[in-house]
Amino acid sequence: MVRPYVVTDGRAYPTRNTFDLVTLVMAHPDRPLTGLSPEKRRVMELCLGGALSVAEVAGYLELPVSVTKVLLSDLVDSGHISARAPIPPAELPEVQLLQEVLDGLRARL
Amino acid sequence: MDSALVSDQAAYLPATVRVTAKILVVGHFAVGKTTYVSSLSEIRPLRTEETMTEAGALTDDLRGTEDKTTTTVAMDFGRLTLSESLVLYLFGTPGQQRFTRLWRDMTVGALGALVLADTRRLEQSFPVMAVLEEHGLPYAVAVNHFEGAPRFAEPEVREALDLLPETPLVTCDARDRISSTHALIALVQYLQARQTPPAPFPGGGRVGGGLGYPLRSSACPN
Numbered sequence: 001m002v003r004p005y006v007v008t009d010g011r012a013y014p015t016r017n018t019f020d021l022v023t024l025v026m027a028h029p030d031r032p033l034t035g036l037s038p039e040k041r042r043v044m045e046l047c048l049g050g051a052l053s054v055a056e057v058a059g060y061l062e063l064p065v066s067v068t069k070v071l072l073s074d075l076v077d078s079g080h081i082s083a084r085a086p087i088p089p090a091e092l093p094e095v096q097l098l099q100e101v102l103d104g105l106r107a108r109l
Numbered sequence: 110m111d112s113a114l115v116s117d118q119a120a121y122l123p124a125t126v127r128v129t130a131k132i133l134v135v136g137h138f139a140v141g142k143t144t145y146v147s148s149l150s151e152i153r154p155l156r157t158e159e160t161m162t163e164a165g166a167l168t169d170d171l172r173g174t175e176d177k178t179t180t181t182v183a184m185d186f187g188r189l190t191l192s193e194s195l196v197l198y199l200f201g202t203p204g205q206q207r208f209t210r211l212w213r214d215m216t217v218g219a220l221g222a223l224v225l226a227d228t229r230r231l232e233q234s235f236p237v238m239a240v241l242e243e244h245g246l247p248y249a250v251a252v253n254h255f256e257g258a259p260r261f262a263e264p265e266v267r268e269a270l271d272l273l274p275e276t277p278l279v280t281c282d283a284r285d286r287i288s289s290t291h292a293l294i295a296l297v298q299y300l301q302a303r304q305t306p307p308a309p310f311p312g313g314g315r316v317g318g319g320l321g322y323p324l325r326s327s328a329c330p331n
Contacts, residue, residue, distance in 0.1 A: 021214045022129035022198050024122065042115065050121025053129060053198060055186055059155025060115050066159060066210055084127075092128060097195075098220065098301045101130055104191025105294050109287060 007039040007067060014073030021055040021065065024084040025072055031080045039063075043071050044080060051084070120152040125193040132197065132296070133215055135204040135241065136225035137233040141253040141283035142201035143185045145225060148289045149199060150187020158183045159211040182209050204237040221300045222248040223292060225283065228258045231269045238270070247303055249277035249296035275299070 027047035036044065046052070046060055058068035075081035134142050147154050159182050185201040200215045222241050226234045234250070241248045252266060267278055277299045281292040
């Protein structure tokens, strides 16, 4: 077991503060993986498969969310990862979101 | 480190997903949060842990853990694809340790919370509900029925939990997907009802520019 902050070079905070637990992230397949740390390679390997939330990346890699955010943030900076932020409330009013959630839940009954 | 390909076990989202939403599932120890999330999740529920650092030292909230230098806060979570564009995440957490970054991550932007309660120890739900109220996060209460646990009439549970009249109270079986879905629906209906602002005064409609009070320029005697 590696101590969590070893994989982030001792940093506890990400370079950008745009990640929510449910922000979706995707990897760019054309980016070279050379020079990436083993942990960042693992993030890339996972994210190359498709879109996942930040929470899922942390869960699959068995890393704390805080560490995952630091790694993802670096990978966004280096152009390896794109983040698709949750749609801000201004674009999708909560009333509409709640209705869609409700419809979706009812459809599962 | 595990050398197996982690991407083999991951369940990826369809490219059509555009919106993600989150709801918290909170409750005291062993109330059934993990079971509840597992019943509803389309993926194997995941877990992440965070070690508490500086925040813990500054709070007196960790009764019984004063001697520890670090505390682990964990959450279990699951996922429900609700339409081709919308995915709902359920985050299950004890709700203590509310000063941690993980707790902040869970609550910011959350639609609301479902509080799981156990009739054998209703009083243990108080701290959890207090934290939600502190954060202004709306919630519904679902009594998770355990075999052999006493069943009480709704008014009794309501009174014991000191619920507001509008707070939904439902019974569910956290092991059952349909029952658990109904509890979530009760919460979302409540959240929806809160979105429709009540009339500012009895008998009065909404007037003016949404400032929360009626604008009575011409009708006002002075």
